[in-house]
Amino acid sequence: MNWGKSIVLAFVIFIGFIMYIVIRSAQESVDLVSEDYYNEELKYQDVIDAEINTLPFKDSIRIEQIAQTIEMEFPDEIIVDAEGEIYFFRPNDIKLDKKILLQTDVNGLQIIGADQFIPGMYVVKVNWNKNGKTYFYQQNIFL
Template identity: 30%
Template sequence: MVPTPPTTRSLWPFAIIAVFVLFAGYIGFMVQQAMRTTVDLVSPDYYQQELAFQQRMETVARTAALPAPVTLHHDAGTHQLTVQLPADMSGQRIQGQIHFFRPSNQRLDFTLPLQPTAGLQQQLSTARMQPGLWRVRLDFTADKRNYFVEEKIIL
């Protein structure tokens, strides 16, 4: 009888199995992290707002066609936001709301009524608002016609 030489085992099968096990563990960890992450929509009625998109586009086009623009000016020194409506709207019945949206934190969002003075201007204090990016949406009606303006401000 001839003795057989000792066989050496290859580590490749174990390495391949280890790579697959580590990859499966990594994928499982990533799925777990994704399931724990909260995803908040910008507003609770996001889908209903999306359905009204075409109407909003018509309103934006009507606002852009005004002879003078609706302006929102933030003065960081005095912490004042000034909303100025066009002079052509004087004498018209104006109603509306000013929505303040904080993209990073939905809990900071709030709405104020639009109450312009006789000079078609309204000033709002921004002193108590947290610093950062805000979206200001002005949604108003003048003589039964809807208008909409959205601007970003950084406090």
């Protein structure tokens, strides 16, 4: 084989490699954290205020996996008769995100079945409203 054929072969292999990379990158999904990220950014001060409201109770809030359940425990004074939601955010796949209605018992405990989640890392975002005051708590959990 002479140098001319070797150079052409090297170019063909290089072009093939570049085409492979382009095709693979076009097939990779890139999900936004939120489709409505601009409006959420404008309302972010509300989230900061809700986190400040939660700060005195932060050490009393517990979210952990026990066996096949996820136990969430909140202080009675901020959760009883509150309305809100729990958002399980999966950073690497938007299709695995879940929203669950916040429904604690009289002791401030909510139990969720872990079998409805694909194993991996989730960011648990809990926001609720009680007596016109908003609260927000966020924690990473590995299921």
